[in-house]
Amino acid sequence: MLRLCHSRAAALYERDRGTGALRCLAVAGGGDARRWIGKVLAAGEGVVGRAVIEGRTVWSPDFLADPRIVVPDWLRERAKATGHRAVVGVPLVVRGETVGALSLGDVARRRMTETEVRLLSAFADQAALALDNARMFAETTARLRETETLLEVARAFSSPLPVQEAMRHVTAAVARRFGADMAGAYFLDATKELLVPLAGYHVPTDLLSTLLQTPFPISRFKILREALDTRKPVWTSAYESDQRFDQEFLADRRPRSLLFAPTPVRGEVVGGLFLVWWASERSFTPAELRLMEGVASQVGLALENADLDRQTQDKLRETELFAELAKTVNAALDLDTVLQRVAEAARELCGSDRAMIAIRDAASDAMIVRYRAGPRADAYRNRRVEPGQGVGGQVLLTGRPFRTGNYAEDPRVTKEYLQWAPEDATVAAVAVPIRIGDRIEGLLYAQNRSPRPFGDHHEAILVRLADHAAIAIANARLFAREQTARADAEAALRALRVSEERYRAVVDGSIQGMYIHHDRIIRFANEAMVRIFRYETAAELVGQDYLIFLAPEEHARIEGYRAARLRGEPAPTRYETRGRRKDGAPIWIEILVSVVSWEGRPAVLGTFLDITERKRAEATEREALALRSVTQLANAAAHEINNPLSIIVGHLEMLSRDPNLHGGARPRLEKALGAADRVRGIVAGMAHITRLRSANDPPGLPVRLDLAESAREPGDDAGEVPDREARLVAVIDRLREQVAELERRQAEARQAEGAWRENYALLEKAQ
Numbered sequence: 001m002l003r004l005c006h007s008r009a010a011a012l013y014e015r016d017r018g019t020g021a022l023r024c025l026a027v028a029g030g031g032d033a034r035r036w037i038g039k040v041l042a043a044g045e046g047v048v049g050r051a052v053i054e055g056r057t058v059w060s061p062d063f064l065a066d067p068r069i070v071v072p073d074w075l076r077e078r079a080k081a082t083g084h085r086a087v088v089g090v091p092l093v094v095r096g097e098t099v100g101a102l103s104l105g106d107v108a109r110r111r112m113t114e115t116e117v118r119l120l121s122a123f124a125d126q127a128a129l130a131l132d133n134a135r136m137f138a139e140t141t142a143r144l145r146e147t148e149t150l151l152e153v154a155r156a157f158s159s160p161l162p163v164q165e166a167m168r169h170v171t172a173a174v175a176r177r178f179g180a181d182m183a184g185a186y187f188l189d190a191t192k193e194l195l196v197p198l199a200g201y202h203v204p205t206d207l208l209s210t211l212l213q214t215p216f217p218i219s220r221f222k223i224l225r226e227a228l229d230t231r232k233p234v235w236t237s238a239y240e241s242d243q244r245f246d247q248e249f250l251a252d253r254r255p256r257s258l259l260f261a262p263t264p265v266r267g268e269v270v271g272g273l274f275l276v277w278w279a280s281e282r283s284f285t286p287a288e289l290r291l292m293e294g295v296a297s298q299v300g301l302a303l304e305n306a307d308l309d310r311q312t313q314d315k316l317r318e319t320e321l322f323a324e325l326a327k328t329v330n331a332a333l334d335l336d337t338v339l340q341r342v343a344e345a346a347r348e349l350c351g352s353d354r355a356m357i358a359i360r361d362a363a364s365d366a367m368i369v370r371y372r373a374g375p376r377a378d379a380y381r382n383r384r385v386e387p388g389q390g391v392g393g394q395v396l397l398t399g400r401p402f403r404t405g406n407y408a409e410d411p412r413v414t415k416e417y418l419q420w421a422p423e424d425a426t427v428a429a430v431a432v433p434i435r436i437g438d439r440i441e442g443l444l445y446a447q448n449r450s451p452r453p454f455g456d457h458h459e460a461i462l463v464r465l466a467d468h469a470a471i472a473i474a475n476a477r478l479f480a481r482e483q484t485a486r487a488d489a490e491a492a493l494r495a496l497r498v499s500e501e502r503y504r505a506v507v508d509g510s511i512q513g514m515y516i517h518h519d520r521i522i523r524f525a526n527e528a529m530v531r532i533f534r535y536e537t538a539a540e541l542v543g544q545d546y547l548i549f550l551a552p553e554e555h556a557r558i559e560g561y562r563a564a565r566l567r568g569e570p571a572p573t574r575y576e577t578r579g580r581r582k583d584g585a586p587i588w589i590e591i592l593v594s595v596v597s598w599e600g601r602p603a604v605l606g607t608f609l610d611i612t613e614r615k616r617a618e619a620t621e622r623e624a625l626a627l628r629s630v631t632q633l634a635n636a637a638a639h640e641i642n643n644p645l646s647i648i649v650g651h652l653e654m655l656s657r658d659p660n661l662h663g664g665a666r667p668r669l670e671k672a673l674g675a676a677d678r679v680r681g682i683v684a685g686m687a688h689i690t691r692l693r694s695a696n697d698p699p700g701l702p703v704r705l706d707l708a709e710s711a712r713e714p715g716d717d718a719g720e721v722p723d724r725e726a727r728l729v730a731v732i733d734r735l736r737e738q739v740a741e742l743e744r745r746q747a748e749a750r751q752a753e754g755a756w757r758e759n760y761a762l763l764e765k766a767q
Contacts, residue, residue, distance in 0.1 A: 005116045009084050009105040011036060013048055014131065015098055018286060022048055022101055025131075029105075031082055045070045048101035051089035055098070057117060059088045062108045086110040090120055092128035099132050166302065167199035171273070174295055175201045178259070178288065180275040185299060186216065187271035191455035193218055193405075195272060207253060217451045220246035224260060228269050233261040233292045237281045257282035261292045263300030270304050272296070314349075318461065321345045325468050335476035336371075342444070342469045343373040349465070350458045352446040354426075357434070357469065358385050358392060359442045367392065367443060374447075383417070385443060390417040391431045392443045399440065401463065403430035405453030430454040432462040434469045441473055442466075513589075513608030516598055517546040520562075523598060532589070532610045534581045549608070551578040551586060558591075562604060565595060576611065588615040638683040645683070649676045 009029035013022035020043030027036040041049050047069055051058040060066040062085045064076060071079075079085055084105035092100040102124050167185045175183035182202045186195035195216040203211060218224045223244035227234040236242040237257045247254070257277040262269045273296055284292075328341050339357050347355035354374035358367040367385040372378065387396040391413060394402040404410040407426045408418060418425050426447045434442035444466045446454060513529035515522055525541040533549060535541055547555050554577045564571040579589040592607040652673050655661060661669065 005104055005120060007104040007106045007110075009082065011048075011103045011105075012127065012131070013041070013101045013103070014135065015052060015092075015100045016286075019043065020052070022046075022052065025100075035078065039074065041072065041075070045072050046075055046089070046103075047087040048089035048091075048103045052091045052098050052101050055091055055093075057088065057090045057121060059111075059117075061086050061111065063087045083107055088117075088120065090124040092124055092131055094128045094132040099128055099135065102127055164199050167299075168201065170295070170299060170302070171199055171201040174273060174292075175275065177291070178275055179277075179282075180259075181255075181278045181280075182274075182276040184211070184274040184276075185271065186274065188269065189215065189452075189455065190457045191453055194452055195224070196452075198271070204253075214450050215452050216249075220249055220451075224272075227260050227262045227272065231262055231264045231267075231269060233259060233284075233289050233296070235259040235282075235284055237283055253278075256280060259284065259292065261296040263296045265300040265304045270300055273299055318349055321349060322464065322468070325465070329468055329472045329475065335472060338472040338476075339371045339469055340373070342465050342472070343371045346444060346446050346462060346465050347373040349461045350430075350446040350454065352454075352458075353449045354380075354445075354447040356380055356445040356447070357442055358383075358445075359434075359473070360440075367396065389414045391429045392445065395431045395433050395443055396440060399433060401430065401432040401459050403454050403459060404428065405451065425449070427451050428453045430459055430462060432459065432466045434466045434473070436470050436474050442469060444469060511609075513610075514606070515541070515546065515608070516596065516603050516605050518598055518601060518603040520545050520547065522546050523603065529608060532581075532587070532608060533579070534583060534585075546604075546606070549579050549589070551580050554578055561593070565593070565604070566602065579608075587612045641679065641683050645676060645679055649673070649680070652676060 007029070009027070011024055011028075012026040014025050015022055022041040022043075022045075024036050024039045024041075027033045043049060044053050047058055047060050047063050050069055058068075060069055063069045064071060064079055064085050082105075085108040086106045088104050090102045091098050092102060102120070104120065171183040171185050174180070182200070182204070184200040184203070185198045187198050188194070189196050195218065197212055197215065200208075200211065216224065218228065221244065223234050223236065223242070226244070235258065236244070239245060239255050239258055240247065255276045256279050259275040259282075261273045263271045263273065273292070275292075322345075325341060325345055329338055339359070343355045343357050346352070352374070354372070354376070356369050356373075357371040358369045359371075360366070361368045369380045369383045369385065372380055385392040385396070387393050391402055391404060391407070393414065394412065404413055405428050407413060407429055408415065427450055428448040429445060431443050431445045433440045434444055444462050446458060446462060448454075510526065510528050513532045514524075514526045515529055516524040522541050522544050525538045527538065529541060529549075530536070530538055533541075547558070550558055558577060561571045561575070565573075573594060574590070574592050576588065576590045579587045581587060588611045590609040590611045592609075594605050595602055596605045597603070652669060656666070656669050656673065
């Protein structure tokens, strides 16, 4: 056309069916073709735009001065630079549809001949057919490439590869199709506020770690919010000047162009695809955006499946961890082991950078960080958490879980604890109380060092873990109390055993008989009871009526004492009575009784002391005292009798020698002398009394001393009166020694009885 019409420039434009805009496809003449190709005239702009609107050839000798023509700035500058101001525009029509336009340019005021116009129209018809064919071919080729891309995406998702690996294939295919430098697939987290990385393609190694650990916070990118709200792809070819982006995010390396396509599933966005060009300025045709939407739809289904798979895996892992934790709580008695495992589980289940547990200190009642999981968590060791300060302080104030997505900028949170780890400060945090009853006994934290806020699901997980921690703390306290109680019980048992051994030593080695009876039935008897009453074993006594120890004539009296004692009425607790041995032999016993508890019921404790020997000694002593009194009296009487008797006998003897004695008086005198001799013999016997023996007088007469029997030692021949003074003194001394021995034994018995009572009190307390 340039040669046929002798023009200086020619250009071919393609019309966009949707917007009516004309995009320059080819140019001849007019200087640098790169300044024209790709330039777009909006509907109605320029001479060709007017020709398309009017549907005919439009000629303007100077389009810059033609009021009919709308001239964009870029076209005005190009026309001034080239001098091509005379322009003719011809619409390209195929089957009634305008598919483009053809323009010729020349210097101002150049006029086209009729022949040139007809030639231009004929050429335009051929150009229209060629352009339509080319567009159809391009569309077919594009559709084929789109189909190939979608087919590659579908093959990736239908392969047995893991979802993440399939997403890598998809991002690679999309990046190659669009010629992007980098591509990435992201999914929305549970809060719907973060885009979390899933897979990538051609990610620079210096950005790999950062991008993996840094989700995109939607609130900081207006362009992402726009895409999620419209569910349409969004793009920019000037990232650094686009106000829809937070320029502080990933400030070290910014792209030149970026395309983000949300991936909706059933009307809800579940993630998105990023395409990045680091240096190229990239724009996108509607067909490319439609392709991106088609790919995003398939990716959305894959992301939904991936999310479901991830949720399933997370739920499975969560179930496994809680089951393992419950087993640890029930099996491990070491609280440190359990709570450290809880902190580790919190970090794993929440996907957090750190997790911590603060426990109430028993001594100070303060919350102290004791258990940590995650990198650089040691900076928080033994830190004190005060009410109202930091995230944990809010939990202590309100008693409810608390979370923040931006610790440093949240006005609800004080900033004292940011100094704990300034080089590794917390960005997002959540804390829940560990409760036992109505009291907060600890705090469970999860923290992120990047803007990855925690959601309701994370909070619910921490609440469940806090319940396990509370159970562990309660179990540890119960175990500690049980251990203390066990130690106390063992100490008491050892003391009881010692006491029992002392008790048995006292009871079994005591010279006192001891027994316990309940409702008159003997429940316990010691060895001394066996010896005193001449039984074979203590078992022979158990189960019998305690009255078997007593003489029948004492039963009524002793039973009266027992009944009064059990009624709480006054009754003697110490008394002497006559007893009876197994063989029926009588004995004297002293009894000390008291009411005790035996197997939870009132019973009577009796302590027996065999006082038979003491009774005999007392009788002997009484006899000795009586003998001494009688002897002294007899000696005094003998002395008093001997004096007058000697005078009487002397006078009688003198009378008997008197020759003048009347004959009839001598027999009487002899009788008097005989009687005096008998009195002398009686007086002599009174001086040698060794025992008291009464005469065998008939009943009814006063008791009379048999002087002859009283003055004779056992074994002496009748009528012999030996020298018995020494023997009498020896007998009295032996009696005194026996009485002293009995008194000593009685004192020992009373001492043993006191020790027994003390040990019995210990035994009763232990029971």
